[in-house]
Amino acid sequence: DQQVKQNSPSLSVQEGRISILNCDYTNSMFDYxxxxxxxxxxxxxxxxxxxxxxxxxxxxxxxxxxxKSAKHLSLHIVPSQPGDSAVYFCAGGDGTSGSxxxxxxxxxxxxxx
Amino acid sequence: xxxxxxxxSRVICKSGTSVKIECRSLDxxxxxxxxxxxxxxxxxMLMATSNEGSKATYEQGVEKDKFLIxxxxxxxxxxxxxxxxxxxxSFYICSALKDGYTFGSGTRLxxx
Numbered sequence: 001d002q003q004v005k006q007n008s009p010s011l012s013v014q015e016g017r018i019s020i021l022n023c024d025y026t027n028s029m030f031d032y033x034x035x036x037x038x039x040x041x042x043x044x045x046x047x048x049x050x051x052x053x054x055x056x057x058x059x060x061x062x063x064x065x066x067x068k069s070a071k072h073l074s075l076h077i078v079p080s081q082p083g084d085s086a087v088y089f090c091a092g093g094d095g096t097s098g099s100x101x102x103x104x105x106x107x108x109x110x111x112x113x
Numbered sequence: 114x115x116x117x118x119x120x121x122s123r124v125i126c127k128s129g130t131s132v133k134i135e136c137r138s139l140d141x142x143x144x145x146x147x148x149x150x151x152x153x154x155x156x157x158m159l160m161a162t163s164n165e166g167s168k169a170t171y172e173q174g175v176e177k178d179k180f181l182i183x184x185x186x187x188x189x190x191x192x193x194x195x196x197x198x199x200x201x202x203s204f205y206i207c208s209a210l211k212d213g214y215t216f217g218s219g220t221r222l223x224x225x
Contacts, residue, residue, distance in 0.1 A: 042218050089157065105156045
């Protein structure tokens with residue numbers, strides 16, 4: 001049962017344009033969501049999070065939107081930079097399950113100069 | 114910020130041998146650490162939750178006798194892959210919770 005799904009395995013955008021990464025979930029118990037960035041052979045690094053009581057959180061070039069009715073969240077990166085090229089994972093957390101995170105499969109973002 | 118150090122970053126071992134992976138919280142105490150496994154182009158799958166001073170909690174389908182977890186101190190959790198086989202080859206990542214989740218840099222295990 002894949003509770004968190006990232007249906008796009010890859011995304012390619014031009015430098016300076018907007019990158020939109022999508023994530024869908026099925027577990028209604030998730031009360032917070034996080035986005036991580038990962039380079040090959042490295043651990044994930046935290047990008048941005050959002051609580052289920054909010055519908056938007058912004059941090060610099062990164063904005064996460066949450067649509068609870070659609071069980072969908074998205075990460076917007078604008079403007080995109082070549083250094084943003086990495087795999088992006090979304091993850092859902094359920095405070096009642098001991099802080100466990102459930103990750104999506106990841107989306108490889110490539111930002112072309 | 115919080116730092117989690119994971120060693121080794123890469124290890125190659127022979128089939129049938131055991132491999133130990135260490136995860137240390139460098140500047141904070143972590144009563145709980147998490148161990149993940151990632152196959153190529155797949156999600157990070159939680160294997161177990163490591164609790165200081167008590168037994169680890171394993172996810173369904175993870176063999177506790179094969180993946181031994183020890184969390185003997187507030188700054189160190191270890192994962193030992195016992196009697197490793199080629200199918201255990203994967204990328205293993207630990208994380209600790211301190212003002213958010215902090216991940217180690219991961220360990221690439223190759224069993225030949």
